[in-house]
Amino acid sequence: MCSTFSVDSLPDLTGRVYIVTGGNAGIGYETIHGLASKGATIYLCARSPSKATTAITTLRSKLQNPDAPIHPLPMDLMNLSTIQTAVTTFLNRETSLHGLILNAGIMCTPWEESTDGYEAHWQTNYIAHYLLTYLLLPVLKETAGRCEAGVVRIVELTSGAWQMAKGPGIWFDQVALRDKEPFDRYCQSKLANLLHVRELQRRVGPKGGEEEEEGRGEVWVAAVHPGLVETGLSANYATTSILGRTLLKMGMGAPPDKGALGTLFAVASNDFKRDWSGSYMVPTAKKGWTWRWANDKDLQEKLWKWTEDQLRWKGFLGTSDRA
Template identity: 30%
Template sequence: MTASWTVSQMPDCTDKTVLITGANSGLGFEATKAFASNGATVIMACRSTERGRRAAIEIRDSIADTGATLNVRQCDLASLESIDAFTTGVERDYDRIDILCNNAGVMAIPRQETEDGFEKQLGVNHLGHFALTGKLLDLLLENDSPSRIVTHSSGAHEMGEIDFDDLHRERSYGKWEAYGQSKLANLLFAYELQRRLEAANVTDTLSVACHPGYAATNLQYRGPEEAGSRLRLGLMKAINAIVGQSAAKGSLPLLYAATARDVQGGDYYGPDGVGNMRGGPEQQSSSEASYDRQAAAKLWERSEELTGTTFTFVLD
């Protein structure tokens, strides 16, 4: 693994089925493009199928004929009903998934709730992906070749704290505190999932995590737009232009975690530059709180209760 690692070093993905949430924009768009360029079948899980179809057309027009298939499907991670409908359709039409990329997310938005009453950042970034992964687990385990589950976190997890007494931040809400909590939850989930796979003697399915550093995407704009702050929106655009690396560069840790041959279960990848904000993918350590097994087990239990999703690690 070196700072010069690029998509050109990705293994051939022909005959691989990849599912990416948030596939129509930003990091998800770039990851979808990279997988398709390497011949994969990509299930593009998008909140808006219209935007998903436009993205798929753009990707097809920009890559050579690799035999890739892009399948756009509607999935709103802020709705357990939508997740259930989406996973039911995927299970009907596919007999396996090789790579699941839990990528979609929202960042630093005014307090909102999902359709099911969850604080939206926790609901979309963590609980939605928890339910999605649990419902698709059989397709990852029922596989003749190794499979991976990659969960996208953020350096912002370091400021996160799981408030089990006010998980949905009903008593006290700060948009960045809630975002940090959701990104810490991503890591607690990814690591706990790997531990549970190992406890069930599942060796061919790995759970790993990553973060993009500072990648300039539309994710940074949603909070100011929803708050109606033109000043903050302009400031964020300026910061993105000066500090951020491209979405294509930001997607490299995700792509490395999903495909590189030296990846191990429980690994965490991010950019190797100053402050881990830019650069090529490397293995890193996350915060001390992210390795708290007691907190991870408690969050897992709460996530099962809230989503009604249980994970079955042993197949019939």
């Protein structure tokens, strides 16, 4: 447990490269602020070029460093082809990736289908992040092979709302949940984020045991619930949920800089230990307890394979792509 964690306790991150989705606002923006304050190079993913430019300008001014290495990486999670393009752009510029932060999200937005035919929560929060991770796993693994154990990590933002998913947790036969409430669609997508991390842990995380060549080559992963944080995310929740409205009116949400601490701890702190990889993290910087679907290995693997098949069928993964 590390509830006294602060940005100051992070190590120097000069020379390390990070990608953060949803970097122009809220928790993602503050995550970038924390990483950049320690010298990291960051690729700020955003769907709006003007929002990306504004965010980078304000971050550099806060850091009092007009040359802080924060670069825009255009990406609209509602359009999977933009993820392929962003990965190509990134790989043309960098040969290392030390941290991937899957942060962008939407909650309780009105019904919408993506360019690729998926419901908006399912695509923005989950499918798009699965594809981004899949395409970046080779560079993450290569980087990990050149670094000390635990330097290379993937952090995915989930939410305590995963526990409120309904029925089978993941409704494989109707993932769009057209007949359910927007909050149900959010809960399912956040459960998928947690299941994704658990399966990543099995595929690329530490396996345990001393014989692992001191962990070289392994990628540490974590699913982070940031708590209730005052950001733009709650705009729709507050209008659709009595609970959301009440909690926010009572000022129960943390400011975004505090909301980003769990992510920063999981992605870069030396106090995040090897045997924490694969964990569900709750505020602040503590290991959370999981039950039911979150611990169901068959469900984790089924979701991975289902998503891989979908993306291959839609042409976003080549036949030679294997994670």
